[in-house]
Amino acid sequence: MSTRIAFLKGHGTENDFVIVPDPENTIDLPPAAVAALCDRRAGIGGDGLLHVVRSAAHPEAKDMAAEAEWFMDYRNGDGSVAEMCGNGVRVFARYLQRAGHAAEGDLAVATRGGVKTVHIAKTASTSGSAAGDVTVGMGKALLPEGDVTVSVGERSWPARNVNMGNPHAVAFVDDLAHAGDLHSPPPFSPASAYPDGVNVEFVVDRGPRHVALRVHERGAGETRSCGTGACAVAVAAARRDGADPAVTGAPATYTVDVPGGTLVITERADGEIEMTGPAVIVAEGEIDADWLENAVR
Numbered sequence: 001m002s003t004r005i006a007f008l009k010g011h012g013t014e015n016d017f018v019i020v021p022d023p024e025n026t027i028d029l030p031p032a033a034v035a036a037l038c039d040r041r042a043g044i045g046g047d048g049l050l051h052v053v054r055s056a057a058h059p060e061a062k063d064m065a066a067e068a069e070w071f072m073d074y075r076n077g078d079g080s081v082a083e084m085c086g087n088g089v090r091v092f093a094r095y096l097q098r099a100g101h102a103a104e105g106d107l108a109v110a111t112r113g114g115v116k117t118v119h120i121a122k123t124a125s126t127s128g129s130a131a132g133d134v135t136v137g138m139g140k141a142l143l144p145e146g147d148v149t150v151s152v153g154e155r156s157w158p159a160r161n162v163n164m165g166n167p168h169a170v171a172f173v174d175d176l177a178h179a180g181d182l183h184s185p186p187p188f189s190p191a192s193a194y195p196d197g198v199n200v201e202f203v204v205d206r207g208p209r210h211v212a213l214r215v216h217e218r219g220a221g222e223t224r225s226c227g228t229g230a231c232a233v234a235v236a237a238a239r240r241d242g243a244d245p246a247v248t249g250a251p252a253t254y255t256v257d258v259p260g261g262t263l264v265i266t267e268r269a270d271g272e273i274e275m276t277g278p279a280v281i282v283a284e285g286e287i288d289a290d291w292l293e294n295a296v297r
């Protein structure tokens with residue numbers, strides 16, 4: 001009888017994740033194992049993987065243990081490591097609530113992008129799977145200087161470089177269909193703008209302070225949502241619209257439609273950004289450890 005590894009599956013606006021609880025950090029998850037688990041045909045399937053580890057048990061998070069008990073060791077679906085995942089951290093909080101490690105209200109979560117404060121809204125459900133809202137304080141955006149151009153086929157657009165802990169290029173377009181097939185990374189220039197690759201958001205207007213996006217996620221392809229991407233888009237839109245909170249002194253709230261739902265983003269005058277949206281656990285089960293070992297060979 002082979003060993004079993006517990007997992008759950010969850011999503012936030014259809015950005016979906018394999019969740020592997022591993023409080024003491026004993027499960028080896030090399031990139032090939034993550035890619036096998038996130039494979040939609042031969043594995044469980046997901047845009048990324050949330051490895052749930054106690055901060056004190058992870059070398060990258062030890063220093064945050066006093067502030068946040070749990071560390072989101074986030075991996076992209078191709079097995080690469082990313083600094084931050086906005087939807088991931090909301091789903092991570094939902095998992096902690098379901099597992100009894102957290103209650104409704106505020107919770108600190110350690111990430112590679114620093115400690116984030118998450119707020120789990122009160123819902124009627126006690127199972128932890130209800131699609132209630134989870135809000136995360138995403139910190140401040142950085143806006144590196146310099147022109148960036150993103151291309152798809154014959155078309156190209158100027159893009160805003162926004163860093164939400166991870167890198168984004170935000171391009172305002174006339175039609176989301178112009179983004180074409182976003183499975184492969186859209187070419188950008190100059191190459192020096194994103195030495196470690198980039199997440200690319202294509203954005204159209206839907207109304208006042210209301211936009212819609214499609215995204216190519218680094219390490220995952222086109223996804224149905226990207227939380228850091230939605231924040232980057234709200235920040236870029238506020239600068240474009242003359243609504244930069246640092247200039248106006250008033251918060252800017254944008255509704256961001258993604259293919260998998262809607263996120264609401266508020267940037268305050270001090271630059272702090274909050275994102276709210278649903279976070280859902282849909283299933284739990286067991287991974288066959290022999291299968292995983294073979295998949296990695």
Ligand SMILES: N[C@@H](CCC[C@H](N)C(=O)O)C(=O)O
Nearest residue numbers: 082085086087166226227228
């Ligand atoms: N889906 C995420 C972003 C995940 C990381 C990204 N693909 C990267 O490599 O930076 C989100 O919700 O923010």
